[in-house]
Amino acid sequence: MTDSFLSIKNIRKTYGSVIAVEDVTLDIAKGEFLTFLGPSGSGKSTTLFAIAGFEAPTSGEVILDGQALLDIPSHKRNIGMVFQRYTLFPHLTVGENVAFPLRVRRKSASEIKSKVAEMLELVQLQDMADRLPSQMSGGQQQRVALARALAYDPPVLLMDEPLSALDKKLREEIQTQIRRIHKETGVTILYVTHDQEEALRLSDRIALFNQGRIEQVGTGHDLYFNPATRFVAGFIGNSNFLEVEAQGARDGRAKAVFPDGTQMDGVPLHTDGAGNEGSVLMVRPEAIRLETAASQGAGLPIRIFDTTFLGDAIQVDGRTSWGQTVTVRAPLSAGGAQGAGPGDTVNLQWNAEESHLFSNG
């Protein structure tokens, strides 16, 4: 990305012998909504805290709008923050909470008044200015925290799992509000979550963390359809991983040869990250078509051991001749399981470019 607004360069953080963040480099555009997604302990919060100034990284640089941030103390970085635990001042009303950062910045009384009104309207809490935080629900408190963080028009807003304490329905409601507020204000947002659905719903781009590194950065679409590594393919959405040999690698593609001799040409080939042996072919359950043996279609034969009705689709679970389990999601609109059930053998087909080979060999 050429128009980098926030640059994170080679951030590394160690605690004694623990490597919390190994080496993170990332450019974020002005107005972008970028999410750090990844399993617990993968280094998301540590990276965010380095930008916030709560924890100095062991090495690396952070540049915001041309200015080096790491030598500036946290409270002078002018960055907005919203965290998991409600961090409102309990003895101040909602209005006073939102006014707080403006008072610290010595804004005039009239400016504070109009800004507080504007912010409460933005988070749709205009009728609650006089309440205390303890008189509000968790979701409302997080919206006040958001209003307070945005009150002084920070160039960047950092959010660390802000919705993880809320139930699913409330989370989805506030996600919709966060999207709207991002559109209306144009603020650059860095958001941390371990919930892939939340990341897909909110983000322009996602940086997927694993063991202190970013495995891939891209749109949700990129990560879902073009995963760069086995880890990305396994973390986002559902995938089948099948044992395979990759042969005749050429121009980023190879032939997949399964243990039963079934072959598929022209599968996109990726060199996988460290820690994985051999080769696997990854294919999504919904990318697979079923051919019943009667139609004599080619493909990878499996023996079905279970079918499940999912409403709009049938889930078909089967086993290859060498004992690997495969899951297929067969839409009813495309004929569902084609009349096949447990005990039947069917052939699986898919377009080569809708699968991926990950290989270290």
Ligand SMILES: Nc1ncnc2c1ncn2[C@@H]1O[C@H](COP(=O)(O)OP(=O)(O)OP(=O)(O)O)[C@@H](O)[C@H]1O
């Ligand atoms: N103060 C600390 N002392 C020692 N190790 C730490 C410290 N803070 C974090 N770590 C370790 O650094 C690694 C990264 O932690 P971090 O909190 O950044 O992960 P995360 O991806 O944000 O996880 P979560 O989703 O659980 O918050 C973890 O292994 C963690 O145990």
